[in-house]
Amino acid sequence: MRKKLKGLLRIIFGRTTFAVLALAAQIGVLAWCFLFFMENIVYIFGLYILLSAGVVLYILNKRESPEYKTAWIIPVLILPVFGALLYLFVEMQLPTRWMAERVRHLSAETRPYLTQDEETERAYGDDDSAGGSLSRYMNSWGGYPVYQNTSVTYFPLGDDQFPELKRQLEGARHFIFLEYFIVEHGVLWDSILEILERKAKEGVEVRFMYDGMGCLTLLPHHYPKEMEEKGIRCKVFSPVRPVLSTYQNNRDHRKIVVIDGHTAFTGGTNLADEYINRKMRFGHWKDTAVMLKGDGVKSFTMMFLQNWNITEMKRENYEAYLESYEDFCPVPAPKAGYVMPYGDSPLDEESVGKQVYVDILYQARRYVHMMTPYLILDQDMMSALTYAAKRGVETIIIMPHIPDKIYAYLLARSYYEELLLAGVKIYEYTPGFVHAKSYVSDDDRAVVGTINMDYRSLYLHFECAVYFYRNPAVEDVERDFQETLEKCQEITLEDCRNYPRIKKLAGSLLRLFAPLM
16 A cells, blocks of 8 residues: 555656646647637737837838838738837847947047148138048037048058068057957968067057957967057957847948057958968958058047047047157158048947048049958938949949858849949959958049948048048059959840859848848
8 A cells, every 4th residue: 555655756746747847738738829819819900010110110211221111011010019119129139228428439539639620621621622521521510620641541442551560560659559350360460460469568558359259269268368468458349248238230341540549540351361362262362551640630530539548438538649659750751642531330320431432423523443351331421422433433442252141142142233234343362262351532532441332431430541641652552443443244134134043142142131241
């Protein structure tokens, strides 16, 4: 009898019994939810409709591009509950809101060091055919002034920039700032790191910041600690963490070097060997960069310190990094025209990078020549490009022939036919991959920087560039464009119409989500 009772108790309180009861309870809850849903389907469906309608109305009234709104409205309408909740999740991100507030605070804090010199502004307005309207816009809404007394050296390849960058770093006496999207050990980075380590031992202040996503698989997690041990102050911009957050979406795509406040570099080149063609990934790597010396370096100094201090609560001693410029800056050559370095933040409501490109297209009289690795256009950019071509401006875009991202290339191809029909000419660089981001127009203005012609650069990333007007370097940019054009093949309407249908379809489908890519 005791054995039977013991066996019965083992069955009642055994693991199997609890598993069966738990499963039965889950089935019961699901059954109740189903019956509740069926009994109240009208009310629940009505709540779904109200939720979706409210989210759609909110999206429509936001200050964002129509394409970005459409990319969200489609999933909200197709998947009412999931789409609406996903959008609300994205919008209510506290880390992103905190970062946006820090960026606004730091922009205001550095604004006194980026005031526009009135004499320079008047001279620029007198020289510029548009009366200096771009300067006024950038000063008022972007926070970046136009400078004179700034020389520009243009590098048509990363191979050309690399030796000069090392030479300038060797001459540093006070501080070196570096901010990059991609850093990978190899010939380029290892040789620069050796200089930085040596300079740090000499007493030069060295700060180095790299993007968490760009270097996710390239540098170890503890890399900042390694740098600190070498005497280099180091931090990761927006480290990637295993948490769902839009904080991870706003990357630092800038490439900045500032040396002693008198010399700065920027452009498309990162700190990895493919950028100097020591490692072949997609054929020959075509990239561009510029070196500035003079007054304009001040803007790059402030740009770097703004992003560096997003996670710092102690106020920066900005004056300390401007004094060295006054003491040690070489006097630039006369008649160097005008230079306007500028940054673009995804956390404000002003897309200054896009506006500079659009302004060049609308002001052009004879030609606009562009190089870009990606071509993912919103309606404003499409209208500006096609309008320039339709009014007789020679509008030429150089794209890669060997893409680094097949989805981005298929998406770019989906715009080709519309652009060609309007008169825009498109060429592809047959030796390999174009990573340059440059505009040049009418032999008097040009832009070189980090800003691609896609949604990520124009809306989602921290970016930077240099606009120069009537500077001798404009001629160098145009010469390089013409020499690059000789290595390209022209894309015709026939090429577009003969493009494989499956690839056309893929590009068309990708356009639905282009603003989110």
